[in-house]
Amino acid sequence: MTAYNKTHMRLVWLGLVYVMTLCAQEIPPAATRPVEFEKDIQPLLRKRCLACHNGQISQNGVRLDDGAAALAGGYSGPVILPGKSAESKMVIRAASNKKGFMMPPMGPNLTADEVGILRAWIDQGAKWPAKAAAAKGPPKQTHWAYLPVTRPAVPEVRNRAWVRNPVDRFVLARLEREGIEPSTEASKATLVRRVTLDLTGLPPAPEEVAQFLADNRTDAYEQLVERLLASPHYGEARARPWLDLARYADSDGYEKDQVRPYAWRYRSWVIDAFNEDKPFDQFTIEQLAGDLLPGATIDQKIATGFQRNALTNREAGVDRAEARFEQLVNRTSTVGTVWLGQTVGCAQCHNHKYDPITQKDFYQLMAFFNRADDEDILAPVAGEMGAYLRERPEYERRRAELFDTYKVEAMQEEWEKQMVATMDTPGKDLEWDFWATSMRAMVDHAERSLRTPKLARTALDAERITYYFINNPGPANNRDKEKMDCFRDLRRRLGDLDSKYPKLSQAMTLAENPKPTPAYIAVRGDYREKGIPVEPDTPGFLPPLPAKEGANRLALARWLVAKDNPLTARVTVNRFWQELFGRGLVRTSEDFGTQGERPSHPELLDWLANDFTGNGWSVKHLIRTIVLSATYRQSSDVPKDLAEKDPDNALLARQSRVRLTAEQVRDAALEASGLLDTRIGGPSVRPPQPAGLDALGYGGSVKWRESEGPDRYRRGLYIFFQRTVPYPQLMNFDAPDSNVTCSRRRRSNTPLQALNLLNDPVFVEAAQALAVRLLQEPSPDRLERAFLLTLGRKPTARERERLRKFLDEQASGAAKNEAAAATLVPFVPEGRKVAETYAWTGVSRVLLNLDEFITKE
């Protein structure tokens, strides 16, 4: 890596012009003799420049291997100005000895003679003879992932009896080549728990297990799969990994990390989309450009919340243009990873080192998003509208009265006038400057709203401005104690009023900006260093957009799911495979570039991609195909020889044992104990967490107000995600931090997880509830019931013996000191003793802590 490529050289670049002038004074004089390109210049370029400035790499867009390209310049404009050598960037930088600026960035500097010759050549007209052959352009792509999806023939296999569908033939053909036998099918008990966890995220109830075990029909498993695919929890299970990709969170991130009260609308949209098996191409189009669809529905607009999940930096000192730029970078990189499986983020600052994506590609891709504005909309959920319409007139009347009493309108008008004046001519009044800066940061497009005549503002914008004023009436009003008292009263009364009347839910969406700011390449990734302008376009190494004219997000979305796009379908089927096997056919599911791993079964990947798109991009079809395969149904036991031959299970001679995700661990404990609230969708919840954790948030601004009632027992994917203070159990079990897109969760195994499961009140409560459940249910074999509820299977004799011993010890110990034992037992079922309940709570804790309990086998 060179200093030349340093990503954040902002301050150095800040003084670019200044430095250039400085350097100009030190440039050696031009040679006085006539120079010849082929004799004097070309060898020098070859020796010192072409390593980075050729047709393949072209750092900063500069090519010095081709006359026309060289004279056209790079991302920051021309580098050779014929006749003006002292002003040509090429010369200025070649003459510099400033680290991070000089060219070439490494090795000895050009000598004064060499610079002099370059100058002479430029001053003499920078002639590049046509016969000095243009070098090769970018090489033809040969990387597998950029080539069209093939239509591989389903291979022949010897052991046909094992095969259940084409998936198996691909897997078995490979195993037969390697001389490895596939594993036998997992037991029915294992299978039902596995597939229920995979398709719904929840473990099966004992009754569901019993039903499946008793079902002797030949298609019992197929029936089970159909039932699970139709479960409303299917959408929840599919949504969670997608929310990881969408870096979904309930707060802005960065310092202020403000709550996003309506982020959940997007989450609900995702759940619903999977439940109704929205075709993945449509699913894609709506998230990227739902607002641009003809007659876009509110739901289609809500889908664009995908983009809005990017972080928002409201730190007041941050330049708004910078905050916006960072957000667009986040959106661009995210789309690159999610649909294309490409690490396009590298190209923010420089051409990708290994993959063909150029910096220009990155900014062209970003230009699609540059044309969209963030737009919060009123998006009522079912049932809200009636009450709202009924009560709104009265609410508005009462609010108008309140505002009249406090003369809000007149004061706000005055305040707005001053605010706009400050924005027009900053630097006149320090205090107003500060207030204007703060408002710009805290209120989305504040300035645009303020400059819109009051009556022309959208209802939401108008309300936002008024409420912001009432909450932040300074600075002039701040000095008037009497006025401040009035504002305090007003805020209290307004709060009371607002809490009594129904509101409409909102949603965070995108809307196309009719007058977008022009897009440029940001030289070296610095938003202040504008390079050449760019138009929205797709990366050059992939099939082109059908029409460049009018290229917008909708065109981009359609391009992503077009037939000839080699990446989207492959990347997508691979992720669903990863969900079901714990690793993808391409292990690096986030990176299909040249640095990513190659697929273990390339033909299978392509077959699945074809099968997926050929069946209308149906995710349910894809999932069904995979889980019905014999490959999926194999046992996950790890025989010794297999552990040695294929420790990572790339060849799929067995299933993989996979630890449950953070959310699943919690859901499973609550489900086994009967506490889980299985309602689907809706706003995020805040289950109990130890006091004081929220103090980690900036300046004490984060408040974790515990949810009440059954909301405490909602599924993990509904837990409020505060980016700077995430819920500890989620982080302990490897949930992503939601700041950047996450294609693949890690699975760690730590003592903090053990403490979490053993001692977190949530899990203790689950154990207590499970014990009570066991003691209340009439059951001839309570221990067996406990196993069925937690592990979905019966205990072995040895397990039974061991837990029986533990149970007896615990009961006799507790009987000796019932008072102490009672503290663990908040409730003793009728006809039971404290000691007995205590002992069963203990057994429940053991079961909820077993590796098997938190593992999908």
Add this chain to the structure above:
Amino acid sequence: MELHDLLGLKARRRFLSDVAGGIGMAAFADLLHADAPNSLNVNPLAPKKPPLPAKAKSVIFMFMEGGPSQMDLFDPKPGLAKWSGKPLPESLIKQTRLAFIKSDAKVMASPRVFKPMGKSGIEYSDYLPHVGSCADDICLIRSMYTEAFNHHPGQLLLMTGTTQFGRPTFGAWALYGLGSESQNLPGFVVLTSGVGTSGGATNFGSGFLPSHYQGTLLRNQGDPILYLSSPKGVDRNTQRATFDAIRDMNQEHFLEKGDAEIASRMAAYELAFRMQVAGPELADFSKEPAHIREMYGIDKEPTRQFGTNCLMARRLVERGVRFVLMMHASWDQHTYLNRELKKHCNLSDQPTAALIKDLKQRGLLDSTLIVWGGEFGRTPMVEIRNTQDPENAGRDHHPLAYSMWCAGGGIKGGQVIGKTDDLGFNIIEDKVHVHDLQATLLRCLGFDHTKLTYRHMGRDFRLTDIAGNVVDKMLV
């Protein structure tokens, strides 16, 4: 590296036969030490030797969030008086970026009195008499600079080497490189005081490194480590019996399944049990003698909270914890500079000095690297948010020149690195970029910063991104 990558298959077979042969849990003691013979390496945090000879074994990073004002604490600028009330010369401010104030804001002289301290005679502000008294142990860097001039980006840069999200923090890198000496406490511990920081949990995340490298927040109330105490009504015996039952059941299952993940979960539970024993002992200050308590000021205000954290930091380091991140917020004095700076100095100066002196008297300073400082400094120009209140004056963010200091752990004390101009605006000698500091600190821990890398998305990442030079002058 995922845990199962660490598991040698040979070792796994041996473990299987050990368990089957009845050696069982006795083997676990070995499993937890990478260097022990018969080690199974199930513990990714097992201590590792660094590639280069090194003094520092642990780090106490005193992260002073917000940007402490260098010209009021560490970098005396009598020259400011001459400019006081006037804007800076235009040549200086032409290209300056400022968070809140405008570039024509007036210069504000520092009312602080600086005095030479120790044998080295390095000048410290009258707000820092105690830290000043450690001048001979401290390497004061007056020439720090950074690119970010807003809090969260600045904190990301200081902690992760970039303003982008998703990278591991310094503590996570240290743990990844060195593991932890402690087998019953987390290897990377976070202590907080004051109010919450801009970065929050992003200051101690593990980024793309596995999450066992992330910092564990030691809490100021309740259990020091989250979920450390057994539930109410569960005494030590019951908890141990529970651990035993879990272990036996897991072992039974392991024999059937043969999956090494089960073995590593068994090891994790043993560690958890040890943590439950060690945690309360860690938090029990009752055996600290009176003079030590006094030294740190833990029984009085305003030093109680900061002092408690300093003493805790020492106790953590004594127990083999690799990286202690103390986060104190906030030194972000846009307003009421004199009053607020005094407040934060008063509550932290004595305990900070006590930590240095206490580590020294225990012979631990040589192996403990202390780092003190924030994400950037403050402007020589004044910031005023309330024109009516003369006390309201403060200073804005300044990334071009600021001060930090280091002590112990291979750092040469009693010296100043770098020099700023008369106005404290620019550095004129020995610039130390945040990446240079990171490179130097990693060197103290025994790493060439360009070689402590982790492959992610096809690239070898490192703390210093693609920059950084070790500041040799800082080293012993």
